Amino acid sequence: MSLESAVGKMRGRGYKVTPQRVAVLGALAAEQHQSLEGIRARCPGVGMVTVYRTLDLLGSLGIVRRLDLGDGARYELAADHHHHMICESCGDISEFEECPLDSARIPTQNQGFEVRSHSVEVYGRCAACL
Amino acid sequence: MSLESAVGKMRGRGYKVTPQRVAVLGALAAEQHQSLEGIRARCPGVGMVTVYRTLDLLGSLGIVRRLDLGDGARYELAADHHHHMICESCGDISEFEECPLDSARIPTQNQGFEVRSHSVEVYGRCAACL
DNA sequence: CCCGTAGATGAAAACTTTTTTCATTGACAG
DNA sequence: CTGTCAATGAAAAAAGTTTTCATCTACGGG
Numbered sequence: 139m140s141l142e143s144a145v146g147k148m149r150g151r152g153y154k155v156t157p158q159r160v161a162v163l164g165a166l167a168a169e170q171h172q173s174l175e176g177i178r179a180r181c182p183g184v185g186m187v188t189v190y191r192t193l194d195l196l197g198s199l200g201i202v203r204r205l206d207l208g209d210g211a212r213y214e215l216a217a218d219h220h221h222h223m224i225c226e227s228c229g230d231i232s233e234f235e236e237c238p239l240d241s242a243r244i245p246t247q248n249q250g251f252e253v254r255s256h257s258v259e260v261y262g263r264c265a266a267c268l
Numbered sequence: 269m270s271l272e273s274a275v276g277k278m279r280g281r282g283y284k285v286t287p288q289r290v291a292v293l294g295a296l297a298a299e300q301h302q303s304l305e306g307i308r309a310r311c312p313g314v315g316m317v318t319v320y321r322t323l324d325l326l327g328s329l330g331i332v333r334r335l336d337l338g339d340g341a342r343y344e345l346a347a348d349h350h351h352h353m354i355c356e357s358c359g360d361i362s363e364f365e366e367c368p369l370d371s372a373r374i375p376t377q378n379q380g381f382e383v384r385s386h387s388v389e390v391y392g393r394c395a396a397c398l
Numbered sequence: 399c400c401c402g403t404a405g406a407t408g409a410a411a412a413c414t415t416t417t418t419t420c421a422t423t424g425a426c427a428g
Numbered sequence: 429c430t431g432t433c434a435a436t437g438a439a440a441a442a443a444g445t446t447t448t449c450a451t452c453t454a455c456g457g458g
Contacts, residue, residue, distance in 0.1 A: 285454075288406080410449095
């Protein structure tokens, strides 16, 4: 999810491209899995309310994804499909690309459920904490 | 996770078995995936603070599990291993037992990560909403 | 069975996080 | 350039959670 395509999505849907929104996008691009506090620190000139509203907007556009991994809300740019490995000791979050889900074993057919997305989180201890 | 074994875990670790704690356990047993509000409604005589503290305690004992599926905290009795299927339209949560994870495809070896647990959430549309 | 005590409870207050309100500002189409 | 309507920001409100502290009680020892 490049900054240009995000801006294009906003323009395409009739939303204005303001410096504040661009600043929030830039903050999100700097690091994945940031807390609201972290994002705010990266765009000092933007009011808290605007950060909240921008994250909502970007979320509804599918540009950012909100994570709840047990320690409050975190946000990531919804780029590629990936999953999370969370260390229960130090809280470090790492990503992995290969999807370990076997879709054949998701019991959707008999329940008539249409899958649109999924998430996988693996909890444990990272190498540094062992 | 029967009520008796939960009580046993509490006793075993030196925690007192109070009527309030039993009431919260009973509320949790009545339905999975309840919000704090729902749990509170099922044990009217128990103060909010005590419900929070009891959920914390039961969580640390591994008796309940906290879920963050996008619409605030929910709690479930940590019984069997199971995963969640969430309808993005009506918010209904259903469970499935069969684990669709292929552990061989979790890249833990090269990263020296020790897996202790995992969660899988499948999002989409349920039969009723389609 | 009763007592003493450490742990548990509940009300209020404090805090944190998120949303609403509303006057002002500014992006951008024409 | 100009007008308009969405966007912004400060303050206040609302929602969610934790701390404080005085009182109460589960339960082991007597």
